[in-house]
Amino acid sequence: MIHKRKVAILGATGAVGQRYIQLLQGHPWFEIEVLAASERSAGKKFKDACNWLMETDLPDEIAEMSVVNADVESVENAGDVHLVFSSLPGDLAGPVEAEFGAMYPVFSKASAHRMEQDVPLIVPEINSDHAELIRLQQKIRGWKGFITTDPNCSTIQLVLTLKPLMQFGLKQIVVSTMQALSGAGYPGVPSLDIIDNVVPFISGEEEKMEAETLKILGCFNGECVENADLKLSASCNRVNVKDGHLESVFVKLDQDPTLEQIKEAFINFKGVPQDLLLPSAPKHPIIVRNEKNRPQPRFDRDSGCGMSAVVGRIRKDPIMTFKYMCLGHNTIRGAAGGGILSAELFVAKGLA
């Protein structure tokens, strides 16, 4: 793999776009060729178009790149691109990603296409076989490229921990989230809304968690994805934390494994990215903390370079089978890091 694949980032000036830029520095397979964003930013140098939010410095060569408009013609004029990461905001993502999907592999963090029947919704450790759905998509749509999607940031970490529970007959999940500020993008949550406060509402979030989980954990039968036979109920809250979504999870299983068996299932879980040694794959997709008061966002969100789900407080439940806490980094595994891992999977499988 001598030549790196050149990539475009759509929505490069946003919070997730910036995280893509940060995580792609020194990536062994991909290099950034084009930065695209809305008309407002087009034509400017990246450093002038973007309010850089990462704690690491903006790389000089990125700073000086010109931002182009997020349409196929502008991107093609700007460089020779092999694949596209999209972190466009929801309202723009639909049509723009479709325009690119006709020509390029598009890895999307937007919700626009997630629930479409011929679009994969991928968490590489869980359902890498769903990637094959793009062949159907290309046939139906007559496209050379394709769109594949990543789940919502509060869903990804949760489904990682649900997958190993399916062996015990997973039936019901009740989850209450405490989600980080960065999940709302930038400028996102006004400080006056969240100081000394919690906001118990995130628009569309509960519906996404409830629907996406069934598709991700579902079966691809060669023609479509059949939803998993389980139910999820979510209650979503915004808390005053920078990064890291923390979730209280209550689970009902058909079987009654011991807490030790559950813990083992979490610890031993791995998937295709680990087998293929994909560059962004964490060694352990799930890390179990044994302390009585973990995981905590500030201490655990960077586990596995932000790509692992962190689980703790596994305990019996008076109503369901058991309960636990889980945590994931919402802008790494839950956004740019998840997108890059998906792209690595598609490349490794010869699909992109």
Next chain:
Amino acid sequence: MIHKRKVAILGATGAVGQRYIQLLQGHPWFEIEVLAASERSAGKKFKDACNWLMETDLPDEIAEMSVVNADVESVENAGDVHLVFSSLPGDLAGPVEAEFGAMYPVFSKASAHRMEQDVPLIVPEINSDHAELIRLQQKIRGWKGFITTDPNCSTIQLVLTLKPLMQFGLKQIVVSTMQALSGAGYPGVPSLDIIDNVVPFISGEEEKMEAETLKILGCFNGECVENADLKLSASCNRVNVKDGHLESVFVKLDQDPTLEQIKEAFINFKGVPQDLLLPSAPKHPIIVRNEKNRPQPRFDRDSGCGMSAVVGRIRKDPIMTFKYMCLGHNTIRGAAGGGILSAELFVAKGLA
């Protein structure tokens, strides 16, 4: 009621003790006669013994009072007391409250005696009839006084909202809490533990919620309290909020009322304190907010002078019957305000 009853506050220098002092200013039935605390504080002026944490100023006449040791002899030497509010820390509360209970009506915020068979665990709107249990207690223990207790701060607000659901056949409650810093007292949670963070563990809290709820909602049959026939599962978290515990609640009912019927049940709920017009009784024990993103701690904790539970986001649930958010002020209704309302109930019923 010409003469006010003189009261002693045990644990007066602590965070809850201070809230008692604040709320008893100008109270029509009670006046503060003695401030008691640990040996470390005894003999000092209150202003020197206490790090005053309330946003209202320390009243001058309280500032100058001498703190006495929290034992019966010291308190009796300091003044002529009719009833006792105890906000002693858990380890001290057990024996000291028992010493006072032999002689005085003791209204306790500590967990030490809550689950004892002959001790009432009171939320006045819900189970005012449990107050009669003290007659049994006095007989068994040979006491002139008695001990009655208030629930844990995360339990009180929740049970207020559960009581009106019992008419629909309440069976199961799954709850995930986001609890305020003041629930841990002072100095309590170190700032380095909670900045940019959530702590998903509060020692003993889940067990208390799971046990206390069944007793409070239970039936007093004249001899003892029979636990309510329901199950509760709690997951408790500490968030970076000063006051106000917020809870995601998922409820299973036998019946299937409409959301409108549930809302009506919340709004119309009232109890003995409202009928008796007790001085600290909120007009509405439960306030329902219709906005899509409420209740929120900073905006709603002072509803009903901090004595109301605030409910919002009542919605159908894919697994349970319905879900909602509830909020209460943990150091007013959840602590000192709750204790004062209990005392008002006992006085009004001629029990204290």
Next chain:
Amino acid sequence: MIHKRKVAILGATGAVGQRYIQLLQGHPWFEIEVLAASERSAGKKFKDACNWLMETDLPDEIAEMSVVNADVESVENAGDVHLVFSSLPGDLAGPVEAEFGAMYPVFSKASAHRMEQDVPLIVPEINSDHAELIRLQQKIRGWKGFITTDPNCSTIQLVLTLKPLMQFGLKQIVVSTMQALSGAGYPGVPSLDIIDNVVPFISGEEEKMEAETLKILGCFNGECVENADLKLSASCNRVNVKDGHLESVFVKLDQDPTLEQIKEAFINFKGVPQDLLLPSAPKHPIIVRNEKNRPQPRFDRDSGCGMSAVVGRIRKDPIMTFKYMCLGHNTIRGAAGGGILSAELFVAKGLA
């Protein structure tokens, strides 16, 4: 004063506009007749046009009022108004306030007109005589109404504490501010900018403090205001506090009073609003705290109903004459409360 004066609020939907609404509830002299805002809000009910940010509930009768566009014709069609409070954003305030000023007394919180030669910049305790400047303004501009202005929110509280120091020959002030989030309006500071952070820059703030202070403390000679003969240097910072600007102040005086004399000067300071018993005048314009660690924003911002400046830590300085801390509520005394007090002053003086 049987009939209350009817007022219009320009910029009523903003953070300061909301504070005007809150503070004018039950005001003995003024009642709200018209709520005006930008075109985007015009025609909507106030409750639909505004994201209500106050911790007290939006009054029902205000909620149902229609918002009109902030121009004279729209306001006149909406009601019969005697005076106008403007909390328009800086870019709009200039021309719109001038349009209203031709007809009505306008009390402005915007910076647009503050430094104009014929416009008073008023802190009622300090320079109530500057109000006479409007006669000149009316003559020069040929207006029936006038514009008078209040200082920047970080200036007001500081100058209140500087005024009593002028008797000692005030010469130099070095001040470093720690300003609250609400000073930036709503949505204002993004939470991602301020969590676990301080932002050492507020656009234009240092220049405003340095210029406005000289005008406020200056002398009105019947024709114009001569700047006070002193110098101020400011360094302005935004901190993670909801309300209340805190300032480290270092002062050089010609004389060398004792700390006790300085303290007395602060405590004894009062002005025309106190003499006239204006409804919004705090009893003590300056409150001195003796604790070693006060004033603090959360504990002291509501002193004097948010209308007092709170001073503490008065101590000798190795370079200047002495140093101290001062605090004020930036959206009460620093904004709507200050505007209302100014209007009360003009009414009491027969100027409005």
Next chain:
Amino acid sequence: MIHKRKVAILGATGAVGQRYIQLLQGHPWFEIEVLAASERSAGKKFKDACNWLMETDLPDEIAEMSVVNADVESVENAGDVHLVFSSLPGDLAGPVEAEFGAMYPVFSKASAHRMEQDVPLIVPEINSDHAELIRLQQKIRGWKGFITTDPNCSTIQLVLTLKPLMQFGLKQIVVSTMQALSGAGYPGVPSLDIIDNVVPFISGEEEKMEAETLKILGCFNGECVENADLKLSASCNRVNVKDGHLESVFVKLDQDPTLEQIKEAFINFKGVPQDLLLPSAPKHPIIVRNEKNRPQPRFDRDSGCGMSAVVGRIRKDPIMTFKYMCLGHNTIRGAAGGGILSAELFVAKGLA
């Protein structure tokens, strides 16, 4: 330098002790041999004695080490030590460090000995020649070892930026600090004290800054350190930030350099650690940010691996000569990192 020097850490379980452990992982010259702390911790495994606060995981081999009591005999029984890092709390540090100083080179973060005449107070880039003072100390005290000290965490970063200004005739410094929570150790500042608040008082901090600066910038004449001929006035505040002290600095110089000359002086400043390529020396002791709103604690505290002072907002001042902001990481450069750099200096100079 084949063999690493073995070190003991006194106060190893505290916040600064933990930072020493973190920073010494993989250090080329030093390895941890003994962990010492108070009696309460002695005899326990480190992982049981310590509430690990670092965001990186506690290294396994450290976790299993036994903590010994912080006295010479216990430390000697535990291992063969060449030098000692002390982060003991102020009250203990005095006598314990003296006991160790008689035998070992002691690098102290405590304030106990800083101002003693024969004890160096070192910032390696500034006054590496003061290290020679230990020869005098050894002679006077008859010690084989010695004590050398690092300044207070709010002083270090400031003096780094003051040193290059001395060429312009530095005369007066007025500084107002906004200091991080970690500066108070653990548990340190209660969360209830700092949420939605600033605390304008840190015990002894202003006095330390005012005294230490003069000694550090002073001249060692072979017999003692003569204080620098300048004056400093400090006002110290605690803000709700995890790490990173931010300071508003106002400076009076004899000369009147341009802002560009001042900026150049900051950028070009370097010292002995840079010349000797000491392992912990930052490439640039001072980093200048050109953005209008930097430095900011969260974004800049890790500059130069937390060992650089970061300067920004250099601008003219109406009273003093110029003003600027400076920031440093208080538990790296301001504590453990500073201690390690001092030890590297002494080793490189053959003094330890």
